[in-house]
Amino acid sequence: MIDLRTGTKIWLAAGVTDMRRGFDGLSAKVQTVLEQQPFSGHVFVFRGRRGDIVKLLWWDGDGYVCLPSVWSEGDSSGRRLRKELFV
Numbered sequence: 001m002i003d004l005r006t007g008t009k010i011w012l013a014a015g016v017t018d019m020r021r022g023f024d025g026l027s028a029k030v031q032t033v034l035e036q037q038p039f040s041g042h043v044f045v046f047r048g049r050r051g052d053i054v055k056l057l058w059w060d061g062d063g064y065v066c067l068p069s070v071w072s073e074g075d076s077s078g079r080r081l082r083k084e085l086f087v
Contacts, residue, residue: 009042017046026057
């Protein structure tokens, strides 16, 4: 579970992100595309080309947390969590 501080913002990166990117690539995208600081403590959300993969990038004060998830059909919204979020 992510313990977010009061005032934490959730930033959604519009468009498609290469899901092979890791901490460095995603934090560079935060700086260049979103024009934000990746060490701010805010959560940055990126989606893959097909829309079935989402990655969250978050600086928790001690280091980066990168939370990927993969979705597939199944629940009432047409999507089901196939893999749990993991660090």
